Amino acid sequence: MPRLPEPDTWFGSGRLGRVSKFVVGGRSAGTTRRSLKDANMKSTLLGLTTAILTVVGSAHAQDISSGNAEAGAVVFRRCMACHKVGPDAMNGVGPVLNAVVGRAAGAYPDYSYSAANKNSGLTWDELTLATYLRAPRKLVPGTKMTFAGLSKDQEIADVIAYLKQFNAQGQKVGP
Numbered sequence: 001m002p003r004l005p006e007p008d009t010w011f012g013s014g015r016l017g018r019v020s021k022f023v024v025g026g027r028s029a030g031t032t033r034r035s036l037k038d039a040n041m042k043s044t045l046l047g048l049t050t051a052i053l054t055v056v057g058s059a060h061a062q063d064i065s066s067g068n069a070e071a072g073a074v075v076f077r078r079c080m081a082c083h084k085v086g087p088d089a090m091n092g093v094g095p096v097l098n099a100v101v102g103r104a105a106g107a108y109p110d111y112s113y114s115a116a117n118k119n120s121g122l123t124w125d126e127l128t129l130a131t132y133l134r135a136p137r138k139l140v141p142g143t144k145m146t147f148a149g150l151s152k153d154q155e156i157a158d159v160i161a162y163l164k165q166f167n168a169q170g171q172k173v174g175p
């Protein structure tokens, strides 16, 4: 079963990076101002970081296949200003997303993709889509998709479950 990426792939130099830098900073400050209070603070920070890592880690180990297509239809409203699905779908600001799950990036006919997308070499399998939808510009720097990304794992899983329903003709096949 496909799973969401591990936290370090997921965040790269993002939020977690900053948290651990903070702790490292605390440690080096300790060399000049060594006191019991500092030591306590350091261990509290360390504990806090461990707690955050645990929470983030377990959230991201969530199964993509836990997605709910009906809930995903609601999430997809946030994509609809730019993307269409269904038998009559036409390219707009973004390309048609019929049968996008499993499709090569930059492959929908008659859509003018950015070079970044077209040359990315990516295939939109579920894991790649999940990474992309979290932070599009992080996975495909230079993409012209200006959407900032979805912050919740469940929303990502749900919208993927929704998109998976549509075949190349835009008909709903399967659950």
Ligand code: HEC
Pocket (backbone or CB within 6 Å): 075, 076, 078, 079, 080, 081, 082, 083, 093, 094, 095, 097, 100, 104, 105, 106, 107, 108, 112, 113, 114, 115, 116, 117, 118, 124, 129, 133, 142, 143, 144, 145, 146, 147, 150, 159
């Ligand atoms: C503000 C407009 C906008 C919104 C909102 C938006 N996108 Fe996009 N999307 C684009 C554009 C533009 C591209 C083309 C990117 C490129 O060529 O660099 C794109 C590309 C994509 C691709 C790659 C398609 C391909 O054929 O390579 C996927 C997948 C995608 N978007 C999914 C979504 C999903 C799912 C949502 C909602 C959660 C969403 N987008 C929201 C504008 C948008």
